[in-house]
């Protein structure tokens with residue numbers, strides 16, 4: 001996840017004082033354990049078009065029991081995992097969700113909740129607020145018509161929006177999660193307006209797990225062009241907010257080329273701050289699947305992150321998470337933990353590899369079968385990444401694919 005606002009606040013500070021601020025202690029401390037996104041339940045009251053968990057409104061056999069979840073939490077705590085994001089399916093459909101959240105809070109985890117929001121009425125909002133969730137993320141795919149189409153339920157938008165309002169009114173930190181596609185790009189700007197109007201704390205721009213047609217069209221690909229235009233807008237918006245001292249957060253996920261793209265955006269406008277920002281982005285380090293981000297699914301299987309549901313590393317019923325996570329006999333985990341990663345093609349030659357870390361390996365793996373091939377979802381041109389302008393002509397063409405949505409909730 002790229003925390004755009006954090007870097008642009010630092011830029012605003014640098015513009016005001018003439019000095020780039022030192023990283024906070026939290027930023028400079030080495031990360032303890034990974035952030036764990038935990039899909040506690042697969043059942044969902046919705047059947048969204050882009051659901052990576054392919055959830056439906058029925059129970060799924062074999063899910064971890066409450067006691068099993070508690071045992072895993074003990075191991076996660078001992079392994080210095082700082083953050084649990086409780087997700088699904090729809091996590092609020094799990095009857096013991098509040099028992100789990102309560103224990104997690106008492107153990108000292110930062111606890112987030114990823115929900116579609118449609119079940120949150122005033123009573124449930126009271127309960128969520130009383131529980132002390134540190135953050136609640138609610139997905140909105142667009143305004144009313146678009147969202148209801150994506151979610152395949154009329155009235156879903158109104159209920160999700162009502163949930164945001166109910167939680168905000170109770171002082172809960174809330175975020176709006178938006179995954180842009182060709183079908184909802186027209187609602188991006190109105191959603192930014194809605195965020196401000198509703199005083200939502202965070203806007204999470206999630207990329208669709210899209211892979212383009214290969215290098216020869218990379219600069220002209222319509223999806224890549226609209227991605228770049230959206231990011232320009234998002235960076236501009238986050239910069240205005242940082243300059244005006246607004247307490248709004250803008251983050252992106254699922255495409256780590258956003259880091260180099262932010263660097264280019266800043267370098268074009270504030271050239272003297274490009275180098276300090278480059279250092280900060282290198283410290284961030286780009287894609288962290290298998291390192292600082294982990295996923296446990298509803299059956300207890302561990303994955304390098306939520307994009308790797310087709311690849312299991314082991315099950316917490318058989319081995320503690322802490323052992324599975326550090327076991328580099330698995331070749332994928334060995335490569336993900338390697339720095340630099342053993343990436344190939346244009347990623348291996350890219351001037352931004354230390355920032356981006358080769359981006360999203362699952363796109364390469366699903367398209368080519370090779371998890372270390374160049375990321376076909378990179379929207380930066382060959383010139384931008386430091387390759388000769390005509391390098392693309394030598395590259396083979398590939399088929400266009402659209403992979404499933406990859407975020408949570």
Ligand code: SF4
Nearest residue numbers: 347350356358359378
């Ligand atoms: S070429 Fe690869 S390493 Fe470079 S920015 Fe693109 S995805 Fe990241």
